[in-house]
Amino acid sequence: MQFGPHETEARDAALATLCERIRAVSTAPLNEPAQLLLEALLAKHPGAAALFYGSGASVARADDPASIIFDFYIIGESYDALYSSGAMKLANKLVPPNVFYFETPSPFGTLRAKYAVLSLDHFEKLVSEETFHSYFWARFAQPCRIHGGSTAMAARLETALAIAIATFCKRAAGLFDGPFTARELWLAGLGVSYKAELRAEDESRAAKLIESYGDWAASVTVPALTYAGIDLDIEGAVIRPKQTPPQTARAWRLRGAQGAVLSALRLLKGTQTFKGGIDYIAWKIQRHSGIDLEITDWERRHPMLGAPGAALRYYRLRAQTNRNA
Template identity: 70%
Template sequence: MDAALSKDPAQKRALEVLRARIRAVSAPPLSEAAQILVDALGEKYPGGAIVFYGSGASVSKTDDPANVIFDFYVIGETYETLYSSPALRLANRLLPPNVFYFETPSSFGTLRAKVAVLTLAHFEKLAGEKTFHSYFWGRFAQPCRIHGADEAMTARLETALAEAIAMFCRQSAGLMSGAFTPRALWLAGLAASYKAELRAEDETRAGKLLDSYGDWAETVTAPALTLAGLSNSVADGKITLDAPPPSSAFAWRARAVQGAFLSVARLLKGTQTFKGGIDYIAWKIKRHSGIDIGVTEWERRHPLLGAPGAALRYYRLRAKRKGA
């Protein structure tokens, strides 16, 4: 937030409300499966914080954990402490984040996760108003759990997450008119953020996520708008802004254009950093279709070159199954 705005007493109170809500999300014990992954990641990245977010933090409560891909961010102090590879450090700075496939054995079977890596300072910048695209603040506006961080890092992460919520709500408010419910604002914002990343989510996805988040939207939206500099009042479950912001529809369209390039660039980069990713894709295909495409050692060593062959094999096996 702007330094002048941060001195506003109402915004300071709103920030503390949001930080308290974030702490409440992190307080309950993790599921056994998630804790196994957090512990394993803590061993791999000593001294870093583990931020648990996304559908794995909500839907996985009822699903078989061996059929869930969990989402984590590892937050460290410097890229030098996170990586020994200069190439990985450079890639993380130029096109964040680096994303890796991670798996660990457990009594549930193999547990799988996507693990993204950032430094704390980079995370603070990307999750706030200094970043135009919603890739980061759109994610971290949703409930997140912080694990393994010391007190100072926890405080900075809580503030960064609060600012992500504020940025998301401010940009989503520009899509609303008149009084609106928190749920309506979040549905509009999530739908816009999906389009900005070219994510093929069906129309029910955002609603299901909000349902799994409980009262998250209802408890964070008003203070987040206050933190974003949008004074508001709440009556009968609806929020009215004292001074409605300009429409953000054009900004969201621009994010969709930008997102098309970023999505392709991250996909291409991911073929180099998402080690084991082709095995994850094969696992996911088998899980959803029952088709085992198999993965060769050559494809594992050269995922970018091997992907077309694996895809062709899948289509042939699918056609054979349909013919049978």
């Protein structure tokens, strides 16, 4: 798409506004448990940057830090810098991202995290309009903190996050035939992105997230749509596009179909790449049921082979617990 001088100036100003908003989120201090996990992860991946994003950040403020899983993304300069294994590089490129389990001791108890891994170039592509499915750009349209990495990497990540917001807002705007508010756009956009990932969240989940983000939706929606090249009339809180946004409900239905395939592929891949996953599952079971599976070293070394035995042990222990109740 070609832009005239005035449109280019407006888009540059909108991008600057978005980056300023992203920077403000990043500079806010993390709570101590999240900071401890962040430092441990960056020590594990020297030279990389970490993203602490979305619902993980909002949930972490309210709960006992030893009772939740924190979510991070580790962004490296390249897959060569992140992995020595060719198979891991290939898996990350073909079905991104690779996801890992991480835990570290702390004064708060054992802190746990899931962290995903991407190269910087790949991340920039995945959050842009080059990527049809919403998995990445809907996730990173939400408030996200940038930590670590070089100054140049942080600048590229700021721009990538701004593009994610613009992509999300543009494609969510295509769900409306007429005017909308920022809140309505984000409610609709998050709702369809959950469905596209086959996630079970109901409508109240998106509303709670938007509320927890404060003025995020109200402050980024207009500059995001402007950067996306959509001319707007603004009347108070009402946003009225001057032209129909190009994305439609049909595109979101296609994302749902694509999401079913991607979810299955990620689940299958996760059995190989989610190192420590069997300990994570055992911890979740103990947290919710009080049953300690006592995972063996052999099961940790061979999680696919060990999982059936651990499952049988769980059902046996649960039946015993129910008999003694």
